[in-house]
Amino acid sequence: xxxxxxxxxxxxxxxxxxxxxxxxxxxxxxxxxxxxxxxxxxxxxxxxxxxxxxxxxxxxxxxxxxxxxxxxxxxxxxxxxxxxxxxxxxxxxxxxxxxxxxxxxxxxxxxxxxxxxxxxxxxxxxxxxxxxxxxxxxxxxxxxxxxxxx
Ligand code: COA
Numbered sequence: 462x463x464x465x466x467x468x469x470x471x472x473x474x475x476x477x478x479x480x481x482x483x484x485x486x487x488x489x490x491x492x493x494x495x496x497x498x499x500x501x502x503x504x505x506x507x508x509x510x511x512x513x514x515x516x517x518x519x520x521x522x523x524x525x526x527x528x529x530x531x532x533x534x535x536x537x538x539x540x541x542x543x544x545x546x547x548x549x550x551x552x553x554x555x556x557x558x559x560x561x562x563x564x565x566x567x568x569x570x571x572x573x574x575x576x577x578x579x580x581x582x583x584x585x586x587x588x589x590x591x592x593x594x595x596x597x598x599x600x601x602x603x604x605x606x607x608x609x610x611x
Contacts, residue, residue: 481526518554541574549611563599576607
């Protein structure tokens with residue numbers, strides 16, 4: 462597997478990005494402002510993540526996704542670790558990520574990769590998303606904010 466940054470003019474894998482974030486408007490907004498990295502296997506995209514600077518010295522992992530038939534093989538973990546390394550090499554001090562209160566697997570993954578919960582953005586999803594989101598039988602309403610020093 463090879464991870465590389467998309468160059469100017471290359472189209473980001475929108476359908477894959479939408480599996481992590483159902484709002485096309487929000488995805489397009491941060492893809493335009495951030496750096497999009499893709500993981501490829503034999504030239505086929507199998508994963509993606511987007512890093513976006515948010516404050517001086519802080520970068521946010523705003524999207525991460527692995528194609529459905531490749532999930533559960535450790536690719537997501539490799540992408541998170543790569544994002545942390547990229548943040549460090551670019552001189553950022555902190556990397557942040559936010560996920561839904563219903564995203565049990567994602568919360569496990571991020572904490573296994575060293576992130577700690579630093580706060581909750583109450584009603585983030587009910588305020589910013591038109592459609593209701595349900596995962597693991599849980600209504601996704603709040604955004605759990607996680608962070609780590611790089
Ligand atoms: N409880 C405990 N641990 C869990 C878990 C759960 N419910 N679900 C996943 N994990 C763990 C795995 O066991 C693994 O840890 P390990 O290496 O110690 O075994 C770790 O999380 C990551 O597994 P990995 O195989 O690397 O993840 P993946 O390749 O399936 O990618 C996602 C993870 C989230 C990127 C992928 O599932 C995905 O694309 N989902 C759809 C998009 C999405 O939700 N993106 C995130 C939005 S916040």
